[in-house]
Amino acid sequence: GAVVSQHPSWVICKSGTSVKIECRSLDFQATTMFWYRQFPKQSLMLMATSNEGSKATYEQGVEKDKFLINHASLTLSTLTVTSAHPEDSSFYICSVEATNEKLFFGSGTQLSVL
C-alpha cells in the first residue's frame, strides 16, 4: 500500500496564529488526498478532498477560508488552519487514495490551541 507521512505529529499554538500540516505520499503519486478531522472517541469526519493542481472540494459546514488546502504536487498536500481558536483543537488526519479505492492514512496531527 501507499506510505503516507504526516507532520508535525503534534503542535501547540496560541489562539489567533496559523498552523500548517503537511501530508506526503512517499511511494505513490497521489492525484487525490483527503483531510479528516477526528474528535476524541469519535469517528473520522471528512473535511475536504484535495486534488492536485486544482482547488479543494470542501464538505458542507467546513470553512474554506479557515482551512486552506494546497495540493501543488502529486506527493504533497498541506492543510493550514488560519487564525486558530481553541475550538479548532482536534486530531487532523490526511489520507491518500491509492488504486482500487484503497485509502492509506497518515499518522495524524494533534492540534492544541491555547
Added chain:
Amino acid sequence: GENVEQHPSTLSVQEGDSAVIKCTYSDSASNYFPWYKQELGKGPQLIIDIRSNVGEKKDQRIAVTLNKTAKHFSLHITETQPEDSAVYFCAASRSYIPTFGRGTSLIVHP
C-alpha cells in the same frame, strides 16, 4: 447519503477468544467495504477489505463477511491477542469516498 451503523461500541474479550464486529449500511449502491484499525494517537490502518462481488475474505486471523441482500458486513478476529486492542472502523464506499462507522473499541485482556 450513505449511513453506516457499527456495533458494538465497546467489546471486551479474553486473549484467545474470538471477536466479531458488525456493520450495516443503507446505500445499496455501495460496493467497497474496508476495515481500519486505529491505535491511540495514530492514523487508521487498512487491515482488510471486501468488494460487493465477494461474500467472504480471509487474511490469517481476520476475516470479513458481506451480505449484500441484508446490507450488512462483519469483521471476525480469531485467537485474539493483546496487540489487537485498538479501535476498529468499518466503512462503506461507492464513489471513492467512504462513509465510516462510529468505531468499536476492542479490548483484549491477557
